[in-house]
Every structure is written in C-alpha cells, then in structure tokens.
Amino acid sequence: MPAQNNYPEIILSVDQINLSFGGVKALEDINFDIRKKEIFAIIGPNGAGKTSMLNVINGFYHPQHGEIRFKGLHRKQMRPHEAAVQGIARTFQNVALFKGMTTLNNIMSGRNLKMKSNIFWQALYYGPARKEEMENREVVEYIIDFLEIQSIRRTPVGKLPYGLQKRVELGRALAMEPDLLLLDEPMAGMNIEEKQDMCRFILDINEQFGTTIVLIEHDMSVVMDLSERMIVLDYGRKIAEGNPDEIRSNQKVIDAYLGVAHSN
C-alpha cells in the first residue's frame, strides 16, 4: 500500500461510457475518475448529458457501452437498488420527494436499507423492530438538526417552498450515510440566501462526514468555489477536465458556453 500514498484514492471510475436514446447520443466515450472525499463538479450547457451521467452512475440508465467501477467493483449494469446498497445516494434536478409524507418520514425513508427487521419481526415480535426504529430515529434527528429544519419536521413536504424541499431531499440522501453523494442542481431555483446555506451544507457534509460529492450546478461562481475538480460536458462529450483555474481559461469551455463552437 505505501506506494499508493502519492496517489489519491479513486472511489469511482467512469470508463468509456456510451449512452443513447434511439438516435440521440446522450453520452459519448465519457471517462473520468472521482477521488475519495473530493467535491467534483459536472458542468455544461442544458442537454449536455449531465443528468444522464448521474443516472448511469446510480443505475437508472444502463449504458450501451462502457462500465463504472465503484469502490473497486466493476459494473456494466447496475440496478438503482444495488447502487444504493453500495453507498450511492442522490438528489434530483426536479425534487423527487414523497409529497404526502412529513419531512421526518421523508428523511426516515433514507434509512430504508439500514432497517434489518422484516415484516415477520414487525408482526410477531415488536421489540427489536421498535429498538431499531428508535436508533434510526436518532440519526434522522441529527440530520434534521444539521440541516436546520427542526421547524418543519412535521410538515408534509408538498406544502414546503421549493428551497426547503431541496433541503429535505438532501436530508433524505444524507440519511443513507452514503460514501458517494450525487447532487443534481441542488441550488436551482433558490434565492441568494438559500444558495449560501446550501453551499455551507455541502462543504460541511464533505468535511464532517468525509462524503465524496458529485455536483451538477449552473452557477459558475458556486461551482468554482465549491469544487476541487470538474469535467465539462457538451453535446454528450467531455470537452474539458481540470481544476477551476484550468477550466476558466480553457478555450473549448469558453466556446461551448458562448455557443461559438456550434454552427446551428
């Protein structure tokens, strides 16, 4: 092992991923590595394939070619359930919460895989199931405090403003105690104050829990502040990779964002 000391440990490798829908190539020959405990960003114009990339990583989409290696395990195809079991959690571009449930129960649903007791335990012998529920409740309460959402614990999430819904969704993902957290535009639709809060939470999660984070975000100042490294996608291809300074001065990136490179 000492030989590896100079190299950062890789938690996830994306290898030659190709994904298409009918004729539309959403991702073409995508390669990149994500290092343990870093905050990594995926940026690019709308329709570039960012969300599709996350969907491949957590098993929603199955690429036609290429594979994902997560914590040393090769995966050509992975089901979302398996991704969750292995420690991948995520949030969605258009908030996907259980609208009728309270904040508490939404976050509690993130404990789904941590609950061992099955139906029969619950039906026949309530004791261990109850104890387990209490232990999981503690984790959930900790997350609620961490995200400063005590006041909305009992509110059905459908009634919450968008910014808070995004925060609850983050809470649910955190409740899974993931090794890799995928955030799809966590700050979209937020005001400045909410964005600042969200940035702070992302940094705190990364520091306090050592969670590796992959972030899709449009706000460049946010991305440059938060992430150590990033890739840029455009029309399903990776056009650049590097740290914020390298990306800022990359001509291809500038072209993609200004639309120079595209004839139509």
Next chain:
Amino acid sequence: MEILTQIFIQPFFDMIGDPILFLQVIWEGFVTGILYSLIAFGFVLIFKASGVFNFAQGIMVVFAALTLVGLHENGVPAYVALPITIFVMYALAFSVEKFVLRSLVNQPDIILFMATIGITYFLIGLGESIFGGEPKVMITEELLLPYGSITFFDDMLILQEIDIAASIIAAISLIILGLFMGKTRIGIALRAVADDHQAALSVGVSLNTIWVVVWFISGIIALITGIMWGAKSDVSFALSIIALKALPVLILGGFTSIPGAIVGGLIIGVGEKIGEFYWGHLVGGSIEGWLAYMIALVFLFFRPQGLFGEKIIERV
C-alpha cells in the same frame, strides 16, 4: 306522463312499500360489490406499483380457481390443494417479474399493457391444456364454506350463508391488506414507489421485489375472488369477464386509490342490483350488464379523477 311516473316515482314507492325486499336487493348488491372491490384492489395495487393496467387480472381469477379445483379433481385433498394453489400464484408472480417485467423496465406503459395481454393468453392456454376447458364446480364444501341460508322477518329476507362468508372473508382480506400497506416495511416501500418512483429507487427500494410482492398479492386476491365467485356460478373462463366490471369501479374510485376501489366496488355492486330490480323491466331487463359502465361514464363528466383519486394537473 305514464313513463315518467314509472321512471321517477314508482320505483321509489316500491322501495318504501316493501323495505325488506329493498334490503334484500341491497344485500345482493353488497355481496357482488365486495367482490368487485377485491378485484379492483388487485388492479389498483399493480397500477400504483408499476403504472400498468393489468389486463391479466381477470384471467388470474380463473387460473387460480381452476388450479384449486383441478388439483382436487386429481385426488389432492382441499387442505393440500389450497397451499399448492397459493404457491402456484407465487410462482406466477415470480415468473411475471423475472421473464416479463424485468426486461420491459423503462418501456412505455402501452408496451407493459400489451405484455399483460400476452400474459392473459398465456394463462388461458396453460389453464386449458392442463385442466381442460369445461366448466367445473367449486369445491365449496371441502373448503368448509357454509352452504345453507339464514332467514329474517318471517322468511322475507334470505341471506345465503356462502354470501355471508364471502363478505366476511373479503372484509377481513381488505383489512389485512390495509394493515400490510400501512404498517409493514414492504407496504410502506410500496407506497413510496407509488408516490415517487425515482425517489423510492434512490433510497434503495428494490423494484423487482415490489413487483413480485404486488403480483403475488393480486394472485391471492384473485384466488379469494375465484373461490367466492366460483361458489356462486361455476369455474370457467367466462369468469374472467367479472374483471371487466373492475373498470367502472376504477373509474368511480380512481385508479390510484385503495379506499376508492373498495367504495367504488360497493357502489357499483349495489347500484346495478337496484337498477336491475327497480328499473330493469322498463327496458326489458338485464341492464345489470351495462349499467355499471353508464354510472361510470356519467361520473367521468363530473369527477374524472374518481371519488378519491388525486386531481391530475399536468404542468406544461
């Protein structure tokens, strides 16, 4: 004027004039209705878990009843045939998930619907080739179901004991299923899937497990319905048309609402019996066959989302 009186006044006089007969009609409707409720419950479950309208629900009723009776005909005692049939329904659920749904995941709903039509014809073929196509008699007695009748009000109100048993069993099944959905982890996971597919998947709910569970529960419901319905008529492929009655029930109750399925089933069951009995003669009888669809159609105009269904607002 004569006809208007017959439509709008006479039937109500008849109801008030002979309230015990009216009660009898309501009871008959209730007994049918609770079976509709059960079938609709099976539909709603699968629809909530996968967005599929399961065309095979009706044939599952026949297939389950046929397996049970067929095993018994071949010398298997009822108390062994019943668990075997339950196991067969599990095997069916398992196979549907493994060989059909799994490979069709992410396909449009219409493809999945077509797949359930495929399953229907597969089950018809399989049932016929194993057990033959002739109608069979349900083994009511061997299953310890009662067959006498109880009378009230000087024999004016007659309740068949099998109907009472059917109602009680159906009611107990519905209560157990309700508790299962509300209290157990898998039930909660199922509700989560129904609420938001992606969210449920992202927290590690296994869709494959959920599918096996919902198809198995639907299979059990089909078996219960098949036994009860089979006891009233006989066990034949014609039985599968009662599943078509679930359609107006679902329109009434809403495709995603379990309470809706139950209430809708009772409304349709009672409604069509009352309609048949008090108004049927005006149009030459047997309006029972289509009245349910009429009720549902009228209802569609006023509440397209059903009694309990959520209002669907498409954002564009």
